[in-house]
Amino acid sequence: MTGFMKNVMFLLTIILLGTSLFAEDGSSPSKNDEGNSSDKTKTQQEELELNKRHFLNRENYRTKTEGFSLGFFGGNYGLGGGCTFVTLRWRYFFWEILRIQITGAEYFKNNRSGVSANAKTMIGVPFFLDKTNRHELRISTGFSAGFTGKKSRDEVEDFIFYDRSNMNLPVDISYVFHKDKNVAFQVGVAFDFPLGLGDDFFLIINGFVGFRI
Numbered sequence: 001m002t003g004f005m006k007n008v009m010f011l012l013t014i015i016l017l018g019t020s021l022f023a024e025d026g027s028s029p030s031k032n033d034e035g036n037s038s039d040k041t042k043t044q045q046e047e048l049e050l051n052k053r054h055f056l057n058r059e060n061y062r063t064k065t066e067g068f069s070l071g072f073f074g075g076n077y078g079l080g081g082g083c084t085f086v087t088l089r090w091r092y093f094f095w096e097i098l099r100i101q102i103t104g105a106e107y108f109k110n111n112r113s114g115v116s117a118n119a120k121t122m123i124g125v126p127f128f129l130d131k132t133n134r135h136e137l138r139i140s141t142g143f144s145a146g147f148t149g150k151k152s153r154d155e156v157e158d159f160i161f162y163d164r165s166n167m168n169l170p171v172d173i174s175y176v177f178h179k180d181k182n183v184a185f186q187v188g189v190a191f192d193f194p195l196g197l198g199d200d201f202f203l204i205i206n207g208f209v210g211f212r213i
Contacts, residue, residue: 054132061133061178062126063089069099071186071210077116077148078105082208089126096122096140101190103206116204118146118192120170136176144168144192148204165194168204176212184212 054061069084080103087096099122104115124140148165174188192204 051132054134057181058131058133060181061136062128063091064181065089066184066212069186069210069212071208073101073103073190073206073208075103075190075204075206077103077114077204077206080104080116082210084212087212092125094124094126094138094140096120096124096142101144101206103204114148114150116146116148116192118144118148118168118170120144122170122172124172134178136178138172138174138176138188140170140172142170144170148192148194167195168192169195174208182213186210186212 066084066087066089069087071082073080073082080101082099082101084096084099086098087094099120100118101120102115102117104113106113120142121144122140122142124138127137127139129135129137145167148168169192171191171193172188174186176184176186178184187209188207190204190206190208194203
């Protein structure tokens with residue numbers, strides 16, 4: 001009887017030890033799990049730090065003066081580019097002091113070529129789409145002056161343009177993404193409504209993409 005009890009106790013001890021080891025093995029994380037958990041925690045911490053930095057820069061994203069912008073333009077007067085010198089920004093409006101915008105096309109409507117070259121000054125309103133002010137919608141208008149016109153390709157004198165406008169009413173609608181406090185990317189559409197009309201003149205329409213610093 002004593003031998004039987006010893007065997008029972010021995011078996012019970014083995015079972016308890018095995019159960020304990022199995023439970024410990026199942027509950028403790030593996031090295032891979034620990035590594036993945038560590039990486040995830042590190043990523044979360046980095047995201048929190050990044051969001052904190054953007055939140056602290058939210059006023060900068062809203063009111064920082066932009067010294068220069070450069071963009072690629074394309075529309076019904078061909079392809080070209082534009083640059084802006086100094087954009088003053090306040091909380092509820094901004095002033096783009098000077099923009100120079102030039103586009104041209106060799107082949108145009110009715111076998112003509114056309115060019116649009118204007119200087120603009122524009123005032124607008126920003127709409128911020130998130131709490132950190134990184135995502136911004138801009139709507140602006142103002143005044144532009146320069147030259148927009150087209151000429152017949154059959155003309156001998158290359159620089160005689162017809163149906164031209166020297167003054168326009170510009171309207172811009174664009175989206176601006178502030179990558180950080182020093183650099184922003186912009187995409188949008190620009191309209192120039194002519195204030196002086198020719199017989200066959202129509203408004204200037206351009207899509208554009210660029211950056212602002």
